[in-house]
């Protein structure tokens with residue numbers, strides 16, 4: 080069976096990262112073609128993804144046979160095998176795949192992929208380390224770097240904001256951040272606006288420059 084390639088994603092390398100990514104895509108309703116060299120891995124994921132194939136992704140014929148050139152988005156999740164990662168990316172790019180995403184183990188690996196022309200480079204270990212550092216350090220419950228320098232943080236509402244209309248709190252002026260949404264004790268999220276008044280125990284979603292969201296995240300509840 081052949082899946083409609085344009086709105087599907089091909090994931091090459093179904094190790095811990097690739098498999099988790101592929102399964103998450105399936106959950107959100109995306110069709111996924113998974114490819115791995117290891118037949119045991121292929122067997123394990125058989126039935127979990129739209130299609131799973133055992134193939135050597137460094138071989139152009141294999142990629143052509145699987146019509147990878149017809150995919151809009153292909154993720155190369157091969158990390159530890161540097162040579163396989165580089166060869167696979169270079170073949171995909173020369174086949175004209177519009178969006179190649181690739182996992183890099185470190186900066187050097189990332190630099191090579193960048194020079195090849197890979198447009199989206201993912202550093203799972205590095206990014207997760209940064210993210211966990213923010214969580215370990217403060218009251219933040221979740222942290223996402225939106226783009227370099229800007230972040231979104233989930234945290235408990237700090238005491239300084241309790242009982243005050245957000246519109247009167249001078250939040251942006253004093254702390255450089257914006258409260259985008261809040262959830263009350265029963266966990267229901269709502270957009271926040273100028274008339275929102277936070278209570279102890281509320282959770283909030285805060286947006287702003289990293290240093291500012293970080294400082295704000297350290298305020299006592």
Ligand code: ADP
Pocket residue numbers: 091092093094095096097114115116117120134135136137156157158159160163
């Ligand atoms: P992780 O750390 O996420 O487990 P790895 O880099 O260790 O990632 O795993 C990458 C996966 O890519 C492995 O399952 C491996 O079998 C697969 N792989 C390695 N080389 C190739 C290749 N040439 N073609 C297809 N899959 C490959």
